[in-house]
Amino acid sequence: MTRLDQIAQTVRERLEERKRRVPIALLVERSHYQSPTLPLRPALRSEELAIIAEIKKASPSSGIIRRELNVPELARQYKWHGAQAISVLTEPDYFQGSLEHLEAARRTVDLPLLRKDFILDPYQVVEARAYGADAILLIAALLDPVQLHELYDMAVELGLSCLVEVHTERELDQLDLDKIEILGVNNRDLHTFEVDVNRAVQVLRHVPKRIVRVAESGLRTADELVHLRRHGIDAVLIGEAFMRATHPGEALERLRREVRQRLMASDTLRLAV
Ligand SMILES: O=P(O)(O)OC[C@@H](O)[C@@H](O)c1c[nH]c2ccccc12
Numbered sequence: 001m002t003r004l005d006q007i008a009q010t011v012r013e014r015l016e017e018r019k020r021r022v023p024i025a026l027l028v029e030r031s032h033y034q035s036p037t038l039p040l041r042p043a044l045r046s047e048e049l050a051i052i053a054e055i056k057k058a059s060p061s062s063g064i065i066r067r068e069l070n071v072p073e074l075a076r077q078y079k080w081h082g083a084q085a086i087s088v089l090t091e092p093d094y095f096q097g098s099l100e101h102l103e104a105a106r107r108t109v110d111l112p113l114l115r116k117d118f119i120l121d122p123y124q125v126v127e128a129r130a131y132g133a134d135a136i137l138l139i140a141a142l143l144d145p146v147q148l149h150e151l152y153d154m155a156v157e158l159g160l161s162c163l164v165e166v167h168t169e170r171e172l173d174q175l176d177l178d179k180i181e182i183l184g185v186n187n188r189d190l191h192t193f194e195v196d197v198n199r200a201v202q203v204l205r206h207v208p209k210r211i212v213r214v215a216e217s218g219l220r221t222a223d224e225l226v227h228l229r230r231h232g233i234d235a236v237l238i239g240e241a242f243m244r245a246t247h248p249g250e251a252l253e254r255l256r257r258e259v260r261q262r263l264m265a266s267d268t269l270r271l272a273v
Pocket of ligand 1: 054116139186218238239241
């Protein structure tokens with residue numbers, strides 16, 4: 001059994017328990033369920049390389065990443081220092097996330113919020129909406145294409161955006177790209193946890209321009225981000241590099257500034273020749 005299969009199995013077990021405890025009828029009565037959502041796509045198609053900053057306490061590949069997780073404080077910092085969107089881990093067993101983290105971020109900031117979890121069931125889509133998410137992650141490695149498109153349609157109907165995550169060109173070929181607006185490539189193989197930071201460029205090379213392209217995982221340096229931007233990537237998803245910083249907001253701002261300066265310098269150089 002791969003790491004991903006193992007995670008999926010735990011997620012399924014937890015899900016059955018929650019469905020019994022909190023029926024859908026209760027979820028849809030939560031106030032967030034009625035509030036409007038913020039669209040993710042325009043936030044990620046900004047002038048500069050957009051950053052989706054992640055709130056994540058632990059991960060199966062790294063163990064504990066940040067001991068004290070003050071979610072409102074982190075969300076505030078991310079917004080203040082220029083993140084275009086925030087991703088919140090809600091998976092409890094492997095990432096020590098929770099739906100309460102998502103809700104705490106929702107109460108604090110008006111940036112688009114992505115529920116980062118292993119979504120396999122319509123119940124989780126309703127749950128995401130009920131706890132204040134604006135978007136969900138749909139992982140192609142976890143779902144067959146029919147299932148993925150069903151969850152996608154349902155999410156859209158509830159007013160949620162979807163970030164569809166692939167890891168290989170094969171997974172990409174199985175998707176109906178006419179429908180998809182935001183496509184991410186996880187640089188980390190979820191079966192083995194190996195990271196290749198150039199993967200996103202490779203896999204997203206041929207997707208239509210209309211689709212917003214996101215590179216995910218293992219990103220740390222301005223060098224990497226400048227390279228991604230030059231190869232047509234619209235946004236990056238960064239967790240661990242910020243979560244390990246004493247002040248994640250400042251770490252984000254420093255990275256943004258460096259990327260902007262480097263890109264500007266190379267533009268000036270090009271114009272001068
Ligand atoms: O912390 P990193 O290496 O910067 O990665 C963030 C994000 O890409 C990663 O958390 C992630 C991407 N896809 C996922 C799917 C499930 C769980 C986690 C993820």
